[in-house]
Amino acid sequence: MDLFEKIAGKTSPLGQFAKDAHHYYTFPKLEGELAPHMMFRGKEVLNWSLNNYLGLGNHPEVRKADADAAAAWGCAYPMGARMMSGNTDYHEELERQLAEFEQKEDAILLNFGYQGILSAIDALVDRRDVIVYDAESHACIIDGVRLHQGKRFVYAHNDIENLERQLVRAKKMADQQDGAILVITEGVFGMSGNQGNLREIVELKSKFDFRLMVDDAHGFGTLGPNGEGAGVEQGIQDDIDIYFSTFAKSMASIGAFIAGDEVIINYLRYSMRSQIFAKSLPMPFVIGALKRLDMLKSQPQHKENLWKITNALQGALKKEGFDIGTTTSCVTPVILKGNIAEATHLTYDLRENFNIFCSIVVYPVVPKDVIMLRLIPTAVHKLEDVDRTIKAFQVVKKKLANGDYKAEKLAAFS
Numbered sequence: 001m002d003l004f005e006k007i008a009g010k011t012s013p014l015g016q017f018a019k020d021a022h023h024y025y026t027f028p029k030l031e032g033e034l035a036p037h038m039m040f041r042g043k044e045v046l047n048w049s050l051n052n053y054l055g056l057g058n059h060p061e062v063r064k065a066d067a068d069a070a071a072a073w074g075c076a077y078p079m080g081a082r083m084m085s086g087n088t089d090y091h092e093e094l095e096r097q098l099a100e101f102e103q104k105e106d107a108i109l110l111n112f113g114y115q116g117i118l119s120a121i122d123a124l125v126d127r128r129d130v131i132v133y134d135a136e137s138h139a140c141i142i143d144g145v146r147l148h149q150g151k152r153f154v155y156a157h158n159d160i161e162n163l164e165r166q167l168v169r170a171k172k173m174a175d176q177q178d179g180a181i182l183v184i185t186e187g188v189f190g191m192s193g194n195q196g197n198l199r200e201i202v203e204l205k206s207k208f209d210f211r212l213m214v215d216d217a218h219g220f221g222t223l224g225p226n227g228e229g230a231g232v233e234q235g236i237q238d239d240i241d242i243y244f245s246t247f248a249k250s251m252a253s254i255g256a257f258i259a260g261d262e263v264i265i266n267y268l269r270y271s272m273r274s275q276i277f278a279k280s281l282p283m284p285f286v287i288g289a290l291k292r293l294d295m296l297k298s299q300p301q302h303k304e305n306l307w308k309i310t311n312a313l314q315g316a317l318k319k320e321g322f323d324i325g326t327t328t329s330c331v332t333p334v335i336l337k338g339n340i341a342e343a344t345h346l347t348y349d350l351r352e353n354f355n356i357f358c359s360i361v362v363y364p365v366v367p368k369d370v371i372m373l374r375l376i377p378t379a380v381h382k383l384e385d386v387d388r389t390i391k392a393f394q395v396v397k398k399k400l401a402n403g404d405y406k407a408e409k410l411a412a413f414s
């Protein structure tokens with residue numbers, strides 16, 4: 001059989017809706033300046049779907065730093081992987097500052113968070129070691145775990161009793177084969193908004209003797225006094241052995257980093273295939289990240305605004321009887337009951353008739369009868385945006401309960 005013929009007949013869970021959904025529910029184009037109000041298919045929408053938590057994406061100081069760096073260096077410099085010919089003082093300075101910010105000895109820059117953490121997991125463990133990870137971990141963790149040639153155990157999301165049971169099994173196995181244990185979780189889970197139960201996890205360290213890796217993509221910039229993340233927020237930063245975050249969210253850029261003990265970061269520098277065999281981050285991203293990090297430290301207003309909007313949004317949703325799950329972060333899920341067709345019709349109504357754009361999450365990410373609208377507040381939203389959204393949500397919730405979204409057909413929307 002021809003490979004392409006086989007692929008042509010195949011659809012991924014999301015791809016099966018592509019014909020009707022492309023450019024609307026999937027691959028939509030939000031145009032104009034990055035902001036709470038952007039253009040979608042020719043009209044202005046109030047946008048809750050960007051992980052631009054601190055509003056830095058379009059901040060004039062950030063735009064200027066990025067533009068100046070691009071003018072001075074271009075996007076090519078430095079050429080080559082860090083290890084070969086792609087290293088600079090700026091890369092090392094950014095690593096130094098990130099390590100200091102995260103209260104760690106050292107840090108290593110990654111080109112992308114996804115391939116970076118995947119590659120770090122690959123480098124850290126060998127076939128004798130055992131990985132224990134949270135069931136709701138991001139795809140990049142799952143893919144890193146997939147590369148592992150040894151044993152892995154998954155524990156029910158944030159369930160410490162279950163984690164302990166898995167650790168009993170993991171320890172037995174690790175002891176038998178002279179291996180070690182790596183536990184992986186997230187600082188903030190990007191769908192539910194739950195913070196990882198880091199405090200309880202680290203309490204198990206003395207009993208089970210493991211190292212802890214935390215993906216804090218959504219905690220960095222949003223939690224901790226200056227945005228240091230979930231570890232500092234929960235007072236256990238010292239017990240996170242491998243702290244990871246991306247620049248793709250609060251930093252509104254591209255790139256990522258891992259912070260930890262010098263000996264481990266040095267080991268990763270010389271072992272991570274995603275960094276050794278790939279071109280290093282171009283200068284505008286490095287200089288741009290230095291600027292953003294400086295703003296995190298010196299401009300508390302961005303995080304304050306973010307939490308003002310988050311508290312207003314989550315407070316109003318709760319007051320109006322919406323189920324926002326168990327979030328303990330800025331990520332704001334709104335959980336409704338309905339099938340995929342109702343989810344698409346409701347979203348269409350929100351976009352077309354209320355000019356509100358937010359992401360919808362449906363099966364298989366959530367159970368079949370659940371519709372999750374996912375709102376990401378940012379520092380640049382206004383309280384009026386919150387009021388408008390609550391009013392619209394009240395209307396669509398009522399329509400959903402009335403069955404108004406059942407009869408319509410997806411085809412009518414294309």
Ligand SMILES: Cc1ncc(COP(=O)(O)O)c(C=O)c1O
Nearest residue numbers: 112113114138190217246248256
């Ligand atoms: C929890 C989490 N980890 C890692 C990543 C990947 O980071 P990047 O976009 O830098 O590849 C993401 C998404 O951006 C994420 O949400």
